[in-house]
Amino acid sequence: xxxxxxxxxxxxxxxxxxxxxxxxxxxxxxxxxxxxxxxxxxxxxxxxxxxxxxxxxxxxxxxxxxxxxxxxxxxxxxxxxxxxxxxxxxxxxxxxxxxxxxxxxxxxxxxxxxxxxxxxxxxxxxxxxxxxxxxxxxxxxxxxxxxxxxxxxxxxxxxxxxxxxxxxxxxxxxxxxxxxxxxxxxxxxxxxxxxxxxxxxxxxxxxxxxxxxxxxxxxxxxxxxxxxxxxxxxxxxxxxxxxxxxxxxxxxxxxxxxxxxxxxxxxxxxxxxxxxxxxxxxxxxxxxxxxx
Numbered sequence: 001x002x003x004x005x006x007x008x009x010x011x012x013x014x015x016x017x018x019x020x021x022x023x024x025x026x027x028x029x030x031x032x033x034x035x036x037x038x039x040x041x042x043x044x045x046x047x048x049x050x051x052x053x054x055x056x057x058x059x060x061x062x063x064x065x066x067x068x069x070x071x072x073x074x075x076x077x078x079x080x081x082x083x084x085x086x087x088x089x090x091x092x093x094x095x096x097x098x099x100x101x102x103x104x105x106x107x108x109x110x111x112x113x114x115x116x117x118x119x120x121x122x123x124x125x126x127x128x129x130x131x132x133x134x135x136x137x138x139x140x141x142x143x144x145x146x147x148x149x150x151x152x153x154x155x156x157x158x159x160x161x162x163x164x165x166x167x168x169x170x171x172x173x174x175x176x177x178x179x180x181x182x183x184x185x186x187x188x189x190x191x192x193x194x195x196x197x198x199x200x201x202x203x204x205x206x207x208x209x210x211x212x213x214x215x216x217x218x219x220x221x222x223x224x225x226x227x228x229x230x231x232x233x234x235x236x237x238x239x240x241x242x243x244x245x246x247x248x249x250x251x252x253x254x255x256x257x258x259x260x261x262x263x264x265x266x267x268x269x270x271x272x273x274x275x276x277x278x279x280x281x282x283x284x285x286x287x288x289x290x291x292x
Contacts, residue, residue: 001238249274
């Protein structure tokens with residue numbers, strides 16, 4: 001499914017005219033001006049899955065943030081939004097699948113960044129810390145209630161009486177489980193990150209993903225690859241992904257923009273420098289793998 005078909009960034013002349021008018025101000029940077037134009041990135045045309053590939057400083061994240069800002073997409077965490085972002089996005093334009101330049105994206109569409117995932121994992125850790133503290137308190141409660149002779153004096157003591165009876169009727173482990181929420185520590189960082197994507201990505205939406213491979217093992221990256229591919233093919237999702245993960249770059253039918261090229265060029269995933277380096281490395285050690 002295609003919801004966003006075309007996005008156009010300001011050209012160098014438009015950017016130059018704006019920055020020249022700002023030279024007398026106290027600002028020493030005009031971000032995001034002069035970032036994407038430095039790589040001659042002017043226009044992006046989108047498929048159900050479109051990938052922005054490039055090294056650090058190539059403008060992948062900047063492009064995603066600009067698109068998200070222009071479209072008004074939902075996001076969970078703050079980002080490096082300078083005072084000039086609004087001026088920049090006013091110079092941008094886009095078209096939806098019907099050629100509408102002011103079309104609304106589907107409800108629930110969002111941008112997901114590494115900071116979103118990282119904050120989610122920190123929140124889980126915070127919950128776990130609270131769970132562990134509560135568990136220790138329940139251990140103490142159990143021992144006290146198990147062997148005490150609690151007598152109800154008023155209705156205010158009813159809940160305490162129920163706990164006393166529960167302690168006497170149950171083993172320590174059952175008492176803890178009945179009084180404690182599920183412990184989320186069962187999930188590793190990678191599993192937690194993967195859960196974040198599967199929770200936020202729903203049917204029939206546009207999703208911008210900034211380096212989603214962060215915190216994911218090779219196994220989890222391949223699971224995410226399958227999940228994104230199925231979401232695009234069967235569940236009406238469109239993805240614009242900034243990544244240099246060979247696994248995600250291999251997603252079937254993806255249109256890949258190489259932002260390391262000037263001007264920016266469309267390539268097959270097997271033509272990308274990062275992927276070729278992996279290929280050459282493993283070919284060099286092929287005999288070692290065969291020897292096993």
